[in-house]
Amino acid sequence: MTTTQSRLLGPAEVRSLAAELGLRPTKRLGQNFVHDPNTVRRIVKAAGLDGDDVVVEVGPGLGSLTLGLLPVVRAVHAVEIDPVLAGRLPRTAAERAPAFADRLTVTTADALAVRAGDLPEPAPTALVANLPYNVAVPVVLHLLAELPGLRRGLVMVQSEVAERLAAAPGSRAYGVPSAKLAWFATARRAGPVPRAVFWPVPNVDSGLLAFERREPPPGDREAVFRLIDAAFAQRRKALRAGLAGWAGSPAAAEAALREAGIDPMARAETLSVEDFARLAATRPH
Structure with missing residues (x-):
């Protein structure tokens, strides 16, 4: 695989893109954009991807993580609910990762309503995303149920959500999210993410959650x-x-x-x- 890399987005590029689009990040859509290239590289590395992987990325936003993913995988299927952001993303990829832009497809949709047939071939094998925090749990559970080819994932979520999703039976954080995720996958926390890498800076701490699909127990x-x-x-x-x-x-x-x-x-x-x-x-x- 070629070692050519994308030109990742830094703080100035993120703000410039946002200004171009007239974008005011909304709390309703959970929009906090990563503007730190080192964090993007860390997420891509921690995801353990290879050249055969097909990533589904939910909420790509301005493309910070997308640009980090494109050089290392076979394809990226980006699912973006905001039509303005979805419309700009292919051009960002063409400008900043021209050697890999043809690996990107963008679907304008609510990830909670996406069906397997809505995404192009090849089918996704991994979920890697900076998830909108208000829908992180239902999005992960929905995609694991809907996309049987998803073998693993690495998602950035609110720190407390990562703790709940990775919690084991008998622990204080164990509850509905952890029990339901355990049906599909084994999960673990994969490290904290500082607030300062986002624009706007969120008022909550963030963390990475890694998961690997497993066989579910018998039953309905x-x-x-x-x-x-x-x-x-x-x-x-x-x-x-x-x-x-x-x-x-x-x-x-x-x-x-x-x-x-x-x-x-x-x-x-x-x-x-x-x-x-x-x-x-x-x-x-």
């Missing part, structure tokens, strides 16, 4: 996810009481829990996704 995903939602809606209660609504009564919940080999007095945060799958299988869908 939708049934398991409904059970996870029900269990954590009453997370302070023992499961015998907390799952009374799901099972029909506390006694029925206790019977299902015992059948699944789970202590009826346990709490939701102690159960692994395998436990939830086993428990869900005791109830008719």
Whole structure:
């Protein structure tokens, strides 16, 4: 693979592009643009990509991360909800990474509504993105469900979200996001990201989350996810009481829990996704 690199965006280039587009970053769309080339290089390296990978990038914005990805992968499918940003991105790639611009395709869409058929071939193998923080969890879960070819990913999210997504059963941060992500993948925190690398500077800390797809436990995903939602809606209660609504009564919940080999007095945060799958299988869908 050629060693030619893109010309990455620094603070001056990011502000110049934003001014050209009349862009005022909005909190609604979670727009905080990375303007530090070293951070981009770090993310690309940490993602562990190779020349056969096809990356789906959600929320490419002005193209900071896109320019870092293009030289090292087979293709980048960028999904951008803002039509102005989506319209400018191919030209940015042509100007700053001319040797690789043909590897980029841009889809103007809400990532939460994207279906596999909306993206061109080849199918994505990795998710690498600076995700809008207000939709980070549902975007990751949606894309893992919708794109079976996604084998791994590295996403930048709010630090607390990274902690929740990577949390193990029994830990304080473990909850619905961690249990659902565990259905699809193993996850780990991959380091902090300083606030100063963004424009505008966010008022929250950021972190990297890495994940690798794994085989899910046996069972029906939708049934398991409904059970996870029900269990954590009453997370302070023992499961015998907390799952009374799901099972029909506390006694029925206790019977299902015992059948699944789970202590009826346990709490939701102690159960692994395998436990939830086993428990869900005791109830008719």
